[in-house]
Amino acid sequence: MERTDCLVVGGGIVGLAVARALASTGREVIVLEAADAVGTQTTSRSSEVIHAGIYYPEGSLKARLCVQGRKLLTRYCDEHGVSWRRPGKLIVAADDAQTDRLDALLRHGLTNGVDDLRRIDSVELHELEPDVHGVAALLSPSTGIVDVDGVVSTLRRDLESSGGAVALRSRVIGGRVDGGGVTVDTAEGGSASARVLVNCAGLGAWDVARSLDGFNAPIPPRHLAKGNYFGLSGARAPFEHLVYPVPVDGGLGVHFTMDLVGAARFGPDVEWLDGGSDGGELDYSVDETRLSDFETSIRRYWPGLPSGTLTPAYAGIRPKTSGPGEAGTDFVIHGPATHGVAGLVNLFGIESPGITSCLAIGEYVVGLLGE
Numbered sequence: 001m002e003r004t005d006c007l008v009v010g011g012g013i014v015g016l017a018v019a020r021a022l023a024s025t026g027r028e029v030i031v032l033e034a035a036d037a038v039g040t041q042t043t044s045r046s047s048e049v050i051h052a053g054i055y056y057p058e059g060s061l062k063a064r065l066c067v068q069g070r071k072l073l074t075r076y077c078d079e080h081g082v083s084w085r086r087p088g089k090l091i092v093a094a095d096d097a098q099t100d101r102l103d104a105l106l107r108h109g110l111t112n113g114v115d116d117l118r119r120i121d122s123v124e125l126h127e128l129e130p131d132v133h134g135v136a137a138l139l140s141p142s143t144g145i146v147d148v149d150g151v152v153s154t155l156r157r158d159l160e161s162s163g164g165a166v167a168l169r170s171r172v173i174g175g176r177v178d179g180g181g182v183t184v185d186t187a188e189g190g191s192a193s194a195r196v197l198v199n200c201a202g203l204g205a206w207d208v209a210r211s212l213d214g215f216n217a218p219i220p221p222r223h224l225a226k227g228n229y230f231g232l233s234g235a236r237a238p239f240e241h242l243v244y245p246v247p248v249d250g251g252l253g254v255h256f257t258m259d260l261v262g263a264a265r266f267g268p269d270v271e272w273l274d275g276g277s278d279g280g281e282l283d284y285s286v287d288e289t290r291l292s293d294f295e296t297s298i299r300r301y302w303p304g305l306p307s308g309t310l311t312p313a314y315a316g317i318r319p320k321t322s323g324p325g326e327a328g329t330d331f332v333i334h335g336p337a338t339h340g341v342a343g344l345v346n347l348f349g350i351e352s353p354g355i356t357s358c359l360a361i362g363e364y365v366v367g368l369l370g371e
Contacts, residue, residue, distance in 0.1 A: 004028045006183060006196040009172050011038035013148065013358045014350050016155040016166075021195070021362030022369075025164035030164065030192065032184070034171035034204070036072070039152035039262055042202050043355065045284070045316025047229075047257045047265070050074065050084065050144035051353040054109035054117060056245060061331040061364075063112040066353040067358035070142065076359060080158075082150040083260050089143035090125065091241040092134035096299045105246075108137055111309055116141045129239050131304050143242060147260055147353060149329070155358075157268050164198035173281050174200070176213040177341050184212075190267045196343040198365055200349065201368040203282070203319045219340035220332050220348050227268020229250065230294055230314040237264040237301070245301055251318075252352070254297040265313055266298055272324050273317070286312035321349035333361070335368030345369065 008019040011033030023029045035041065050070055077084045092104045096265060102119065102245035109117040110218070117140050120128075124245045125137045156166060175184035175197075182197035201208045231239070237258040245253035251270045258264050269290060273282075291310060298305050322329040332348040339346075345365050 001029070002190075002192040004030050004192065004194045006030070006198065007032060007182070007192055007194040008090070008200055009184070010200035010202055010205070011166055011168075012041060012043040012200065012202055012326075013039055013152050014021070014202070014347065014354055014361055015156065016159060017358035017362040018198050018200055018365050019164055020159045020162070021359075021363070021366045022165040022198070025089060025366060027124065027128070029157070029159065031166045032170040032172055032186065032192070033166060033168050035067055036168050038156055038166060038168075039149065042316060042319070042351075043148060043152060043291045045314055046148060046352070046355055047255075047268070048145050048148050048259060049121055049242065049257055049356070050146050051130070051215060051356045052089070052109065052114045052140045052142040053112045053276060053353070054105055054114055054138070054140060055252070056108065057113060057330075058108070058111045060351060061333065062357070065331065065357040065364060066362040067113045068151070069353070069357035072359040073146070073356060074144065077146060077151065080154045082147055082154055084144055084146040086141065086144040087241050087258070088142040089244060090129060090132065091138040091140070091227065091246065092125070092301045093136045093246055094134055096135055101246045102136055102138060103257055109140070114140065114142060118178065122185045124209070129241060129243065131302050132243055132300055132301055134174060145257065145260060145314070148353075172208050172211070174213070175209040177215050177344060179342075180193070181343055189328060192200070194343075196369060197345075199344075199346045203317060205346060205348050214343055215339070215344065217334070221323070222348070223320045223323040224273040225251065225280075225318045225320055226271040226273055226315055228271065228290055228315045229265050229267030229313040229316060230286070230291065230310040232264040233309050233311045234264070237260045243301060245297070248259070254294055256302070266294060266310065269294065271299070284315050285316070285317050318351040319349055320351055325337050331361075333364065335365070337368070342346065
C-alpha cells in the first residue's frame with residue numbers, strides 16, 4: 001500500500017489546481033485519475049470561457065471564487081505562456097420583458113466586484129455588434145476565453161515539479177476513514193492511504209463519498225444536466241464579442257462563444273438526464289434532434305443565422321446539486337469543520353464557473369485543511 005501526505009481524487013482542472021495548491025505548501029501529493037489522461041471529462045467539454053462573476057448571489061462561493069479566480073487564472077496564464085484573450089461579453093435582452101432580469105444581473109455583477117460591467121442601450125449594442133438583435137444588453141469587458149488544455153497541462157507540470165504525481169487509470173471504488181487518515185481502493189486492485197483526501201471527482205464525487213466506510217455525513221443530491229454544442233460550418237465567428245441571452249433554468253442559455261483561433265460554437269442547452277443519482281455510462285453524443293430548438297434560440301439574438309449552417313460539435317455533462325425547476329445552488333465544498341472527518345474535503349456540484357475559479361478553489365481547499 002502506498003502512503004502519502006495527500007490524495008486528490010480526480011485529475012480535471014479543479015483537481016489539478018487543488019493538488020498544485022497542496023503541493024505548494026510542501027505536502028506530498030498524488031492525484032488519482034480514472035481515465036488514461038487528465039482533463040478529459042467535464043473540463044474538456046466546456047465553453048472555455050473565463051467568467052467575470054456576474055451571475056452569482058452576493059457572498060456565494062461562486063461569486064467570491066469566480067472573481068478571485070479570474071484574476072488568478074489570467075495572471076497564471078501570463079506567467080506560464082498559456083494562451084488567452086479578452087473579447088468581452090454581451091448579455092442581450094431580446095425584448096422589454098427581459099430587461100428587469102438584465103437589471104438584476106447588473107446589480108449582482110457590481111455587488112460581486114465586476115466593476116467594469118455596464119448596461120448599454122440598443123444603439124450602442126448595434127454599434128458593437130450590428131447583427132445582434134436586442135433592446136438592451138450588459139457589456140462585460142472582463143469576460144475572456146482561454147486554452148483550457150494549456151492550463152491543464154501547465155498545472156500538471158507545476159504539480160510534478162513540486163514533487164507531486166498523477167496516477168492515471170486509477171478509479172477509486174471504495175475506501176475507509178479512521179483517526180489516522182483515509183485509505184482508498186482502486187478498480188485496478190491498488191490501494192493508497194494519506195492523512196488528507198480531497199474528493200474532486202466531478203461527476204463521480206457522490207460515488208466516491210458514498211464509498212468511504214466511516215463517512216456518514218449527509219451529502220447533497222446529484223443532478224446531471226447535459227449540454228449540447230453546435231458549431232458553425234463554413235464560416236468564422238460572426239461576432240467580435242461573446243454573445244449570451246438572458247439566463248434560463250439550469251444554465252446560461254444557448255450562447256455564442258469562440259475559441260482562440262476564431263471557430264464559432266453555440267451552446268450549451270440544458271437537457272436534464274434521468275437517474276442523476278445513479279451510476280452507469282453517460283452518453284456524450286450530440287442530440288441532433290435539438291437542432292431546431294438551437295436555431296430558434298439563436299435567432300432571438302441573431303436573426304440572420306443562415307439556415308443549415310449549424311453542425312454538431314460536442315456535448316458536456318454538468319454535475320449539479322439542484323434539479324429542474326429549482327433555484328440554482330452554490331458550489332458545495334465540505335471540509336472537516338462541516339462533516340467532522342479530519343483531513344477530508346468533498347467537492348460537489350463544481351460546474352460553471354469551475355474552470356474560471358479553479359486556482360481560487362485550490363487556495364480555498366488549502367484554507368479548509370488549515371483550520
